[in-house]
Amino acid sequence: MTQREVKLLARQTNQRGGVGSALRGILRRSDTSVVIATLILFILFSFSNSSFLTPFNLFNMSRTASLYVMVALGQAIVIVIGHMNLSLGAIGGLTVVVAGWCMDTMGWSPWVAAPLALLIGTLCGMFNGFIIVKSRLNSFIVTLASLFIFTGLVQGISQGFPYSNIPKEFTMMGRNDLMGVPFLFIFVVIVLIVLGYVFKYRIVGRRLLATGGNLEAARLSGIRTDNIILLAHTLSGVFAATAGLLWVSRMGSAQPSTGTDWLIVSFAVAIIGGTALNGGEFSALGILASAIMLTLIKNGLIMLNVNVYFEQTFLGVIVLLAVSVESIRMALSNRSRRSQVKSTA
Secondary structure, rough: OHHHHHHHHHHHHHHHHHHHHHHHHHHHHHOOHHHHHHHHHHHHHHHHHHOOOHHHHHHHHHHHHHHHHHHHHHHHHHOOOOOOOOOHHHHHHHHHHHHHHHHHOOOOOOOHHHHHHHHHHHHHHHHHHHHHHHHHOOHHHHHHHHHHHHHHHHHHHHHOOOOOOOOHHHHHHOOEOOOOOHHHHHHHHHHHHHHHHHHHHHHHHHHHHHHHHHHHHHHOOOOOOOHHHHHHHHHHHHHHHHHHHHHHHHOOOEEOOOOOHHHHHHHHHHOOOOOOOOOOOOHHHHHHHHHHHHHHHHHHHHHOOOHHHHHHHHHHHHHHHHHHHHHHHHHHHHHHHHHHHHHHH
């Protein structure tokens, strides 16, 4: 074999190894399975029902998926640090009621009502973070208590009545589109791109992941973990409040019941989307794919004439399967790392 043939063979071997390692890297990603599952579901529903691919149906599904993404981000941002926010839906509901009260009862402009409602949601998230940091209590306990506090405020302010006199200009974001693509979907994609960039390239994103990956190690490395915890819960309030405002914009009314079913959706989309329950992992692509997948399932159940009252049952089963698959994936990944360490040793 000539020297030229040897070089050519070595180059081909390196290329095959590079492709193989790249493929293994993709398969190890926590969001790969949900992206594949979403594509399969989309293809199946496309062939099963002729009205699935109509512009009207795709427009509605993309708006629903966009709202699911915003709800899930409120949960994912605290799951990343190993916490949870049970009061997420109540914060969203309080934001909705405040916005409705300002625009309907007080007659204020949306340019005043929306920032005020967003501020209230942000302060609610900050309240959770402050109590957790100062009391050293578990986030489950603190956010469970604040769930009742915020829900009581929702009921007390609204008295259970909806606010229907919402200015038309406020509904533009939730109902209009750009060349057939909803403004909601465009907004959510931009938010996900920014978050993906922050978590991958910015210091604050890396510190959030480090705090969730190993709190004590992060503290010893000089990260002010209390500030990171406060920041994560504050951002959770921001995302919950934003989801509430977008919900009003889409529905055209402020319903006090908004947010009551967000808890299961927030955990389902975040966990299925690759946000590790023990913290330290986040995938913007996974959350988008997961939101689309849940929307496809909900839409598909309606089109296949399945009893929609079993929707929560389906979601619960999906979450259980997702957690199980994630647990298996983590176990296999840890075993692979251990074997690599042994082979190098």
